[in-house]
Amino acid sequence: MIGRLNHVAIAVPDLRAAAATYAGTLGAEVGPPTPLPEHGVTVVFVRLPNTAIELLEPLGEASPIAAFLAKAPSGGIHHLCYEVADIAAAAARLEADGARILGPAKIGAHGRPVLFLHPKDFNGTLIELEEAAP
């Protein structure tokens, strides 16, 4: 069912500093900061040859990564995003297997339908599934 690893998301307290580390010390290709107010984050994509790293900084009052950074103030890996061909079929299969889906599917940072799976069902890993572009 799961296909490509679309991205690894890393929550960071200071997006400018984190982007500079990836561009400078690690020598990667780093995009511009992009505010996504509807997701409560500002994001910088680090483009690797085979996938991407998504650096996330909280934006606004009710950011979904605020609690994570309160526990891990210097940042940390927040979630993994796998591509699936059909998000509705994936949700049905996961529910049939007893996996917990966190809220309804919505539109993610790439404009594609996404859903999140409970980390307690996947070895402490928060998993995002994104419907791949057709």
Add this chain to the structure above:
Amino acid sequence: MIGRLNHVAIAVPDLRAAAATYAGTLGAEVGPPTPLPEHGVTVVFVRLPNTAIELLEPLGEASPIAAFLAKAPSGGIHHLCYEVADIAAAAARLEADGARILGPAKIGAHGRPVLFLHPKDFNGTLIELEEAAP
């Protein structure tokens, strides 16, 4: 400098159960458990179209992931591994930039030279660098 994301490593308390979750619930292609006594882990590779997930279970008395699992008993994302063309050149560049390298480069799970970078220098993310095959 950094190239492909070679793998994402996830520490798990029960490798058989984790491999079954990735093969069954997530429908991924999962390899056999491989003990690596010299690294203190047993590993299962989940093969994705563009990268791999490395599921790690402690092996032996002094496993390098034992402390991680003591803090996160249900498991969690342990490190990211990026490929570099030349591990010695990468180490020299990182040290010049003030990044802390954890011990000398050694031979990793794929038989290639690897080194680890201090998570405090990279937003709470433990980074492995692996010299890509020529």
